[in-house]
Amino acid sequence: MIFEVFRQERKGQPFQHAGSVVAPDEQFAEIYAREQYGRRQESVALWLVARDDVTEIAEFPDEFDLKYRRVDGYSIKTRLREARERAGTVDMAPGASDAS
Amino acid sequence: MSDRTDLLLSLADDELVLGWRNSEWTGIAPFLEEDVAFSSIAQNEIGHARALYELAAAELGTTADELAFDRTPEEYRCAPLVELRRLEWARTIARHWLYETADEIRLGELKTSEDPEIAGIAAKMNREEAYHRMHAEMWVDRLLSTDDGRSRLKEAVDELWPYALGVLDDELRPELRRRAEERLERKLAEVDAVPRGVHESELAELLEEMTSVRRSAPPGSQW
Numbered sequence: 131m132i133f134e135v136f137r138q139e140r141k142g143q144p145f146q147h148a149g150s151v152v153a154p155d156e157q158f159a160e161i162y163a164r165e166q167y168g169r170r171q172e173s174v175a176l177w178l179v180a181r182d183d184v185t186e187i188a189e190f191p192d193e194f195d196l197k198y199r200r201v202d203g204y205s206i207k208t209r210l211r212e213a214r215e216r217a218g219t220v221d222m223a224p225g226a227s228d229a230s
Numbered sequence: 231m232s233d234r235t236d237l238l239l240s241l242a243d244d245e246l247v248l249g250w251r252n253s254e255w256t257g258i259a260p261f262l263e264e265d266v267a268f269s270s271i272a273q274n275e276i277g278h279a280r281a282l283y284e285l286a287a288a289e290l291g292t293t294a295d296e297l298a299f300d301r302t303p304e305e306y307r308c309a310p311l312v313e314l315r316r317l318e319w320a321r322t323i324a325r326h327w328l329y330e331t332a333d334e335i336r337l338g339e340l341k342t343s344e345d346p347e348i349a350g351i352a353a354k355m356n357r358e359e360a361y362h363r364m365h366a367e368m369w370v371d372r373l374l375s376t377d378d379g380r381s382r383l384k385e386a387v388d389e390l391w392p393y394a395l396g397v398l399d400d401e402l403r404p405e406l407r408r409r410a411e412e413r414l415e416r417k418l419a420e421v422d423a424v425p426r427g428v429h430e431s432e433l434a435e436l437l438e439e440m441t442s443v444r445r446s447a448p449p450g451s452q453w
Binding site: 151152153154157158161162164165169 | 263
């Protein structure tokens with residue numbers, strides 16, 4: 131079995147994909163992941179997921195050149211604030227109290 | 231040498247020599263994940279040895295490195311079980327499991343020692359050894375689950391059994407027998423233990439190799 135291993139470097143940080151281990155079962159995978167991704171105190175927690183349990187989405191049809199949806203070079207912050215003010219949702223927006 | 235130093239050196243030498251033996255699999259273990267895990271376990275054992283040597287060194291007025299590397303083979307206190315060069319996977323696993331089982335019994339005793347330093351280091355070691363035991367037990371489960379594995383484990387355990395008994399003092403040996411027989415669901419031979427203090431020729435060879443880097447540098451070199 132192949133297990134995908136996700137590693138959390140410090141408490142509160144997101145788990146990030148670290149790699150994978152091949153193991154006959156979950157018990158072995160646990161030991162192998164512990165030694166491979168935790169032996170140098172580089173992780174405070176690991177997630178192990180059997181690769182077969184992962185749902186993968188790998189098809190993104192692009193028949194009409196979806197590039198136009200990208201916002202490269204367009205400052206969205208100011209526009210977004212203005213839109214929130216108009217809609218009266220300024221206080222509801224996450225991080226609205228921040229000076230930025 | 232006090233009984234306390236003798237005890238510390240016995241433990242330290244066991245951990246150092248087994249750590250070295252297990253590290254002989256680095257790069258050639260049956261598969262990559264096992265290679266990394268087993269090497270990491272070997273390093274843990276050597277870390278335990280260092281902590282134990284430091285305690286002994288404080289008492290003897292020397293250093294952990296001198297205790298680890300500068301003694302003659304006869305001065306080592308390790309049990310012959312850890313000295314054997316058994317570069318064959320079933321025997322490696324059998325030794326690992328027998329040692330961890332014996333070590334758990336020994337550490338259980340030492341954790342209740344009236345000497346706070348000994349009790350403390352035993353408790354600390356035990357927290358890491360728990361994962362070594364998990365690893366060893368998993369392999370035993372695995373080997374016991376097939377006829378081929380079962381017979382290979384049996385052959386290896388039977389060969390190593392007198393050596394395993396020798397890891398422990400007399401009074402703790404019945405407990406090792408009880409645990410091992412219960413786990414393997416069979417009787418083990420009534421044999422004399424191969425005691426500490428009598429060394430296998432493999433130990434001198436191991437020390438020759440282990441100390442070669444240190445001997446190649448001028449005394450007092452800093453690493």
